[in-house]
Amino acid sequence: MEKVTIFFERTTASKCPLTFKVHGTFEGLPPGGQLIRYRLAGAGKWKSVKVPGSHDGTYTTVLETLAWDAETGRTSVQVELAQPGGLTSNTLYYFECGDPPEGATFGEAAEPVGLTRSGGPVVELVADAYLDAVQAVSGAEAALVNRYGFWTGLDAGSVTYQELFDLQPAGLHVDVYTVTGAELKRVLAHPNPVGWVLTPSASLRYTLEGGAVTELTLNGAPVADTQVLKIAANYVLVGGGQGWPRWEGSTAVYRGGPDDRGALASYIAKNTPVPAPQGDRVTMR
Known part of the structure; x- marks a missing residue:
């Protein structure tokens, strides 16, 4: 076997206590049926998946269902194979039931990841982390991501919890909603008095011109007005908060994501050292 990747799926509505599933994908499997022995990192008992x-060559299944609360104080989970x-x-990190150990770091930024007036590289990084946190389970x-609530960028080097907290202190869950292309264009074009824009993950790009979205692409292909997309976002943004209109006609299709800080920590740790995105996913003319 070459690789094992785990994914988070929250099964309770509360931030804490919570119950969540740990999905695992095994890659590089030899042909035929087999038994894989695994355990949670730090645990003594080995378990098996058939x-x-x-x-x-790839197999995905639910490995664990875990329950965390403030007494357990757990903030991370990892799987190791025998x-x-x-x-x-x-x-995987989740920070709503406790704080990580003092001095803990979560991978590295290969270079400074800046915050601009409209959003910029650090907000693009967070958008990528949002999508990565829920895509495998939800199909997002x-x-x-909204520029609102961001206070700073990331310095080059090790990423600390304080940096994650300073960057986005709200601790909102990452959920997934359906929205039509036409409605998405309306939301993206909404004038913001501070000059902010909604920042997309790398899969989505758009152009604002004359108060309208003149181009919107998903994975390089134009988005039709009638097309239905699955978008990862937090409920405050979708519900019409933070200076943006409500997403009319949208439907919540997945409410299993982690908190936003946990999603970012997991993404940086998995892809370390992370480079700064270009900050060019929104074109304004």
């Missing part, structure tokens, strides 16, 4: 004979040479998964196609 892989059926019919697979294409195989020659060992193999560990990425680490893109993410949108």
Whole structure:
């Protein structure tokens, strides 16, 4: 086996206490049925998952259902496999039931990731983290993040919890909503008195010109007005808060994501050292 990746799925509405599933994807499997032994990092007991004979080298299943509360104070989960040479998964972080150990870091920024008046690289990084946190389980196609609530960018080097907290202190969950292309264009074109724009993940790009969205693409393809997209966002933005209109006709299709700080920490740790996005996903003319 070459790689194991885990994904978070919250199954309770409250921030804490919460119950969540840990999905695992195993890649690089040899042909045929097999038994994979795994355990939560730091645990003593090994468990097993049975892989059926019919697979294409990849297999995904739910590995664990965990319950955390303020007494457990847990903030992270990782899986390790019993195989020659060992193999560990990425680490998932969730910060609403406790604070990480003092001095803990969550990967590195390869360079400064700046915050601009309209959003810029650091907000693009967060949008990418939003999408990465929920895409595998929900099928989300893109993410949108509001400049509101961001106080700073990231310095180059190790990323600390204080930096994550200073960057986005709200601790809102990442959810997924459906929205039509026409409605999305209306929301994106809404005039913001401070000059902010809604910042997309790398999969989504748009152009603002004369108070309207003149171009909107998803993975490089134009988005039709009747097209229905799955967008990761927080409920405050979708509900019409933070200086933006309500997403009319939208439907919540997934409410299983982690908190926004946990999503960002997980993304940076998994992709470390992370480069700064270009800050060019929104074109204003």
